[in-house]
Amino acid sequence: MKWYADRPVRLTRQLIADLLAVGWVALWIWVATTAHGWVLELRAPGDGLVNAGGDIRDVFTNAAGKARGVPFVGDELSGALGNGSKAGETLIGVGNTQIGVVEDTAFWLATALVVIPVLFLLITWLPVRLRYAFRAAHAVKLRDMPDLLALRALTSLKSKELARFPHDPAAKWRTGDTDTIEELARRQLAALGVRA
Template structure:
């Protein structure tokens, strides 16, 4: 395979296209990470619930342990305050659930924001580059076989390029005219940006 052309104009276009493809991927990675960070800011209420639940749980746990020391009603009072501990645990659970949802949303949004544009790039740009690399590589292998290159040129060059020949290039190829064959071979190589 031959990834890049030998001719400067085509090589420049290929390099620019490749740099644009890399820039496209980098742009969408940046967009995805920025969106991920913005969505993660939505976890603040969940963090608040976890902190508040922890504070409530700690206060009621301490109160329940101290209430055990109250004569006659200590156990009952401790049990009642233990329900406050459960309320704190419930708030912590709700806060953790909200944090989990926000984190999952941020992750999958970032994945989607990278995957979709990169897939679009791979579907459009990559097949063109691969096709060129294969075609140019195979054509470059034929540099020492001008008859085959000339035949390929007769079938693949644009009619306006073939019309520029002073005589019919197909007749020149059939009769073995070396000037026509060499010119057709050069045009075929040039069409792919490959040096003769």
């Protein structure tokens, strides 16, 4: 495949288009990472719940351990304080759930912000580039076969371009006029930005 034209004007346009495509992808990656970071800031309440739950659990666990040493009511008091430890565990669970939701949302939002624009780019830009690469590669292979290039020119050049000939180029091609065949082949290569 031939990805770039030989002629400077077309080559410049292709390079600019490719740089814009790379810039488009880089822009959306930046947008996605920025949005990901902003959404992750929403996990602060979940972190607070996890920390508070851990503190409550630790306080009640320590209190329950010390309460076991109280004569007569130590076991009952320790059991009651153990329920406070369960409340701390519940807060930790709720905080972790909130953190998980925020992290999942951040991930999928960032993924969508990259995938959708890149798919749009691939649907619009990539077929144009591939079409050019295949057409230019075929034209380069046909460079030594001016008859076939001339035929391709007759079928692919714009009618405005064909009307610039002083005579009917199709009739001259059919009769084997070498000047017309070479001119058609040159114009076909030029239309693709390929050197003759």
